[in-house]
Amino acid sequence: MNDYLNVEISRRSLLEMAPRLKILSPLMPDYVAALEEWQAKAREYAEKYIRPNALAIDLKCSKDPRYVDWDLIKKSTPYGFLSLLVPKSLGGGGQMCTAFAIVMEELCAGCAGIANIFGANALGVSGILLGMDFYHYDRALFELAEGDRKGEPVIFAAAITEPLAGSDVEDPVYLKSAKLMTELKPVKGGYLVNGRKVFISNGSIAKYTTLIAPTDKKRPVESMSAVLVKQGDQGFSIGRVEEKMGMKGCPAAEQVFEDCFVPKENLIGEEGIAVNFIEVVLGASRGPVGAIATGTARGAFERVVEFAKNHKAGGRRLIDQQWVQIKLAEMARKIHLARQAYLDSTMSFDFTGTPKLMSTLTTKMLLDLTPRWVRKTAPFTKFLRSKTVQKIKERMVEKELKPQDQRDIQVYSSLAKVTGSDVAMEVAYQALQIAGASSSLHRYELEKIYRDAKLTQIYEGTNQLNRHNMFINFFPEEAAHAE
Ligand SMILES: Cc1cc2nc3c(=O)[nH]c(=O)nc-3n(C[C@H](O)[C@H](O)[C@H](O)COP(=O)(O)OP(=O)(O)OC[C@H]3O[C@@H](n4cnc5c(N)ncnc54)[C@H](O)[C@@H]3O)c2cc1C
Known part of the structure; x- marks a missing residue:
């Protein structure tokens, strides 16, 4: 049997891992049963396909950042992870934020890099879903669900970050003075796009990218808009695929736009609404990023428990030594709290956020x-x-949608993202401490997870920006005054 399967903690059921769901189960049996079902599917896929390939893919991508394991993605299609959020009437999984987050925790415990393909896909899809633009539901989202049904994966991405504007694009206060280079210039029948986006997860493999840019660079706050661009569109090309430190299984690419014509139909929602749109999308996606980080931490924990069972120091197994036991208990405590933080965020979103609509x-x-x-x-x-x-x-x-609920969604989503990603770093670091010199060896996967964990502190708004977002929504009056 695979060593991984011997780690009892990772075999615990969802209701054991999240007691609040056990309490909720008799009250909302269908909701909780669906979460259990998706967790089981994700765990099966992670254990059967992700975990055994994680190291090899990390190494291949170190040599060639453009490498993508399409076979692995294809194997996900019967499970329907790519179309999990697509409404059932369009052939998707019809799930909300919490089911997606729980799936991400399981996949990331296997490998956060490979799992990020599904995370970035959901970010691209969320723009259309939360913008409730039914025109795209019937086309791109239908195609996504059909791709899963046919075993021909259709992948999405979201392009927000620019070479000179990362945090600035994600925060309306800083957006005013952001140095943007991408513009959707209105022309007859649509827009002419020029500019460049960077660090776009799935950027080189996505069939559809939700592109965020202003129609007037000089008025970004008022004119920020979202359009759907398609791989192969004339004037749209892929630049460098980054050689990054972690999450290598998911490519992060430059997307280059040179007089790329985008027809007006490809607009998502209305022109000029994308500042609010980014806020809603990030409010939905930062909770699941907390889950990504929780899963990453769990991956480190599970591997080091296995290591401690099989390695001795001073003639005794590490797991039998008190200092290791205390460290492991502390790691488990942090993982548990990170899970509670993301569940607060995603469950609030499910019941008080856009899914209500x-x-x-x-x-x-x-x-x-x-x-x-x-x-x-x-x-x-x-x-x-x-x-x-x-x-x-x-x-x-x-x-x-009540304004106070929307503020709470912002607070909880940032809180989940910051808590999870800090926990991922701390747990991965402690795992390295326990394994000592062996931790530097690729084969124990701990150094890989440490590299993966760091990135969760950066993307989806850096932790500093997320802390500031919490302040803004905890103290709206003071924040307005500070502007
Ligand atoms: C692996 C990976 C995947 C990514 N995937 C995507 C993707 O799919 N789509 C996408 O659009 N982008 C993506 N990104 C980009 C990511 O969202 C940005 O890296 C992030 O927004 C930070 O921007 P930046 O790197 O330009 O940092 P900067 O904004 O330049 O920040 C640099 C540092 O300054 C701090 N800082 C900046 N402003 C402030 C402030 N006002 N107060 C306090 N501190 C501040 C930041 O916290 C950070 O520590 C990805 C990045 C990575 C690493």
Whole structure:
């Protein structure tokens, strides 16, 4: 049997790992049962396919950062992880933020690099989902679910970061003075895109990229917009694929736009709404990044427990020594708290965030009761993109989403991201301490996980920026004053 499977802690069920879900189970049996089902699927895929290949892929990508294990991605399609968030009426998994986060924890315990392909895909998809742009639901999102059904993976990415603007694009306060180089210049029938995005996870393999850029670089706050660009579009090419320190299984690429024409239909939502859009997307995605980091920490913990069982120091097994036992208990404590932090974030989002809009009668009538072929007809498409539908959406948002809940979503998502990623670093570091000199050997995977863990502190807004986001939403008046 694989050593990994002997680590009892990783074989615990979801309800044992998250007692709050055990308590919730009789109250919301369907919700919790779905989470258990997705955890089981993710654990199976991680143990069968990710874990045994993690080291080899890390090494291959060190030699060639463009390397992507398509076979492994294809093997995920029967599980449906890529289309997990796509509504069931379009053939997807119909799940919300918590199910996705739980899946990410399991995949990352196997390998955070390979898992990041699924994480970055969800970031690209979230823009369309949360923007509730049904035009793209019926096309790109349908195609994504179909890809999983047919065993031909369709991958998404999200392009926000620029060479001279990382944190600045993710924060409306700093965006005002951000040095942006990408612009969506309005032209007849659409936009002409020029510029460059960097560090785009899945950037070199995504069929669709949700691209965020202003229609006027001089007014980024007012004109920030989101469009869908497709691999192969004229004027859109891939630049350097980065040789990065960790999460090597998922390529991070430059995306270059040179007079790339994007038709108006590819706009996601309305022009000029992307500042709010980035906030909503990050509010949804930072909780799952907490889960990515929790899984990364768990990966380090599981491997070092195995190491401590099989290695001796001073004639005794490491696991039998008190200093190691105390360190392991401390690591388990931190992982548990990081999991609670991400569950607070993702469950709040499921019940008080944008997913609430998906269960309204209006959305159900549009998505579940109106056949897709009707929605795709020209008059219906026109109706979906009309001002009337825009107004209906705005009213739904006003009625269903309370401002305090939205602030809490921001706080909890940043808190989960910061907690998880700091825990991932601390746990990976302590694992290295326990293994001593052996920790530097690639074959024990601990140095790899340490490299992977660091990146969770950086992407999806650095931890400094996330701490500031918590302050802004804890103290909105003081934050406004400071501006
Ligand atoms: C592995 C990986 C994958 C990524 N994937 C994607 C992706 O898919 N899509 C995408 O768009 N981007 C992606 N990124 C980019 C990521 O989002 C940015 O790296 C991040 O936003 C930080 O931007 P920056 O690197 O330019 O750092 P900077 O913004 O230049 O920050 C540098 C340092 O200064 C600090 N700092 C900056 N401003 C402040 C402030 N006002 N107060 C306090 N401290 C501050 C930061 O915290 C940081 O420590 C990825 C990055 C990595 C490493």
